[in-house]
Amino acid sequence: MKKTIFLTVALLLMASFAYGQSSTTGTTSLTVNVAAAAALQVNTATTSLTQGGIFSDFTGTTSLTYWVRTTPSSGSGTIVLQVTSDFSPTGGPSVASPPAGDSLTYTCTLGGVGTACSGSQTALTTGTTNVATFGANARSAKAGDSASVSWTLTNDPQYPTGSYSATATFTISAT
């Protein structure tokens, strides 16, 4: 009889261990790796270049919002632009082959982290030109930081009258 009771207790104990470790509490460690990253949004889908007076240059502003996080110590980042589609139709203003002395230029303004491009930049179709640079450990606001590019296009009397358009592509990167 005593043996039977002993065996029963032993079996019950073994059954409880068979379920593995249990407790009224349990813990887990949430882990996350935060990587360098960058994103931007062009708020002005179409930027109209207008003139202030007769034969004064055409001007306009493109608004951007950007998000950036660069790595401490070794990280960096940039915002660049390139005219990926020249003005069309042909015969008017041109970025790739402008009449002598004509150009599409821009200046940059940053409302947040980073350094805006220096002075007036000439836009190219053949490569990118600087809008902003970011150093190590650059971090924008969660809602993004603001930036703007102010364009100036020569108003050459040689341009036939008409409506012309070009496409500029902004690219942001971060390491």
Added chain:
Amino acid sequence: MRAEVVAVRRTARFAPLMALGALLLAPVCSPAQTVLGTQTLNLNLNGAGLIYAVPATTPLTNSGTVFSNYNGSISITYRARTTVTTGTGAITLQALSGDFTPTGGPALASGALKYTCSGATLGTNCSGTQTVSTASATNVVTLPAAVCTGGGSLCSTANPNTVTINFTLTNDPQYIAGTGYSVTLTFTISAT
């Protein structure tokens, strides 16, 4: 003489089989049992709950859009029993060991870590979106009166029970880039 030797050898060959037969017949041949008396066993079952399995580590990752939130989910395993009529119980979650480390990254203090609950096989999932806190426990599962794990009827058919917790961590550009940010979350079960 030769016949006797053969018989002895046959007997020896079948000896194990005969022994096994004897063992099987033994209970049948045991003496008849006599009822000496009866005994009433009383058992008081109190409300109780146990957590059996929580993953040691839960990675949070993001995919798709840059600066999209980090996500991760875990299932925890539990068993519970609550008292009829007056019983109640819960599984709760709290960052008892403090905020994310190292500092400079995500922080619970800013309400960056939230979760939803789904698929509880016993009790009710937490309501809506909960925010993980170091200061107070937040609900994962609510256990009503008169429920228990396993067996069907009033008890659940599932045994053990599980619930899935889906975490979402804000991906703020302000976080300093780095690896190995972590926070320890403690799940606690109670039942009466």
